[in-house]
Amino acid sequence: MAGYSRLLSTISKKIVKPFTPTPPTQRIHKLSLLDQCMGNFYMPLVLFYPKHQLEQGPKQLSKLLENSFSKAMTYHHPWAGSLRDNATILCDDTGAEFFEVEVNCPMAQVVHRPDLTFPPGLSWRNVPPADAGGRLSVAQFSHFDCGGIAISVCLSHKVGDARSAFFFLKDWAALTRQYPNGKLVCPSYYVQDSLMPSRPDGPLDFPVVVEPNTQESVEFEKRFFLSESKIRALKALVASDPSSVVQNPTTTEVASALVYKCAATAGANLSNGNDSSSQLVLVSDLRKTIPPPIPSTSTIGNILTAFNTPIYNLGDLRLPKLVADIRRSKHELSTRDNFKENTWVLEMLEYANRINTGTEDDQSYRQKSSSHDVYRCSSICNMPFQDLDFGWGRPSRASMASAPFSNMFYLMNTHDQSRGIEVFVNLNQQQMSIFEQDKDFLQFATPVDDVHEDEEKYCREAF
Secondary structure (H helix, E strand, C coil): CCCHHHHHEEEEEECCCCCCCCCCCCCCCCCCCCHHEEEECCEEEEEECCCCCCCCCHHHHHHHHHHHHHHHHCHHHHHHHHEEEECEEEEECCEEEEEEEEEECCCHHCCCCCCCCCCCCCCCCCCCCCCHCCCCEEEEEEEEEECCCCEEEECCCCCCCCCHHHHHHHHHHHHHCCCCCCCCCCEEEECCCCCCEECCCECCCCEEECCCCCCCCCCEEEEEEEEEHHHHHHHHHHHHHHCCCCCCCCCHHHHHHHHHHHHHHHHHHHCCCCCEEEEEEEEEEEEHHHCCCCCCCEEEECCEEEEEEECCCCCCCHHHHHHHHHHHHHHHHCCCCCCCCHHHHHHHHHHHHHHHHCCHHHHHHHHHHCCCEEEEEEEEECCCCHHHHCCCCCCEEECCCCCCCCCCCEEEECHHHHHHHHEEEEHHHHHHHCCCCCCHHHCEEEHHHHHHHHHHHHHHHHH
8 A cells, every 4th residue: 555655645624514404303313232343444445447438527527526526415414423432323414525636657567566455555554543633434536547446435433234235336336427416215124223222221332343453454455256156166166075064055045155165274384283273253234124104225324143154173164064064044034033043243242241240351352362363254245236226337346445354255256257256365474375376266366457358448448
């Protein structure tokens, strides 16, 4: 990131307020129990659009996006508000920051870096959290010297999850296409605490999923590409194993199992076999199980839970077993009421209660919890960020910033959904150096900086 700072020129920084003031009846946004558990870190997302798709220049596009962003804030007033405490957002139309930045390099120089997936100048590392004087949302319009542009946002996880961020971008894109007279026919719905109210003894005083300490963490992210043909081969390998009990594994199941297996193996190699046990935790979207009459198609909030595999020793890390355990845990998740018995919330409340009652302090609890390595996976493959059209067509690439946590990886569709998926892997540098040379992994995955010839040809044509 630092190497790119000299290429940046900030043209403007503005506070954009909602186009229409928030009605008095909607000025208090009560956070659900899951929102309360969530720390106020950011979800940074970016969309790249090449020059040949654009009919207007940077000055006109910047003004258009600023105005439509203001209209989007009208429908998404919590992201334009201020965090009053851990359970309440005051929708006081404080507004969001809007940057216009000139990047003095070609777009491809940013897009194709394996360890930099976000326009320089706007990432979760550079945006102060709302409880430290920052905003709940920040947007940036970047234009490159090649004529291409990027639209990026940092949205607070306190307000919603990744699908919430998608709904926000979708609405912003629709209002941009229809500007100045556009209106949303079916605006997004903020569930607040209607699904998961605070505990009987009151809301949580502090988040349980805390912000990362950037001074202590040294994460290293790289991106890898799994083509459609490689995914098919991976599925066939898992299904054909004599020990396999899953004959029709999904893309998320096999990809997350592969990345976890190789990352955990790399971690075990670093520890020389000592304390090499590990576990995979996966995030699950609960919108399809929302009880009526709440709409599930455009609900905003942290509407998710987590499920995990057993704890494995190094010798247990076999793909068929991992896929079977993921499938089994996912099935168990579907058999219970995840709003009344949200596994993730229950675990976080247990942690919070231990700290509050003085049963043990934060450090001792974390030491106990770190008796094995935990790897987390979140898939956003079913969220069509690649289809977001602001009026000049689909983006040539949609991407994310590096994860704010170590041992984390994301799965995301590539620019063309038929071409496979992109995997964002976040490990410490020593572990990454082993992971990226794993032959089992490289049998199916290609580093983004070493793409196939047809992918290179596509990128040259697009940018």
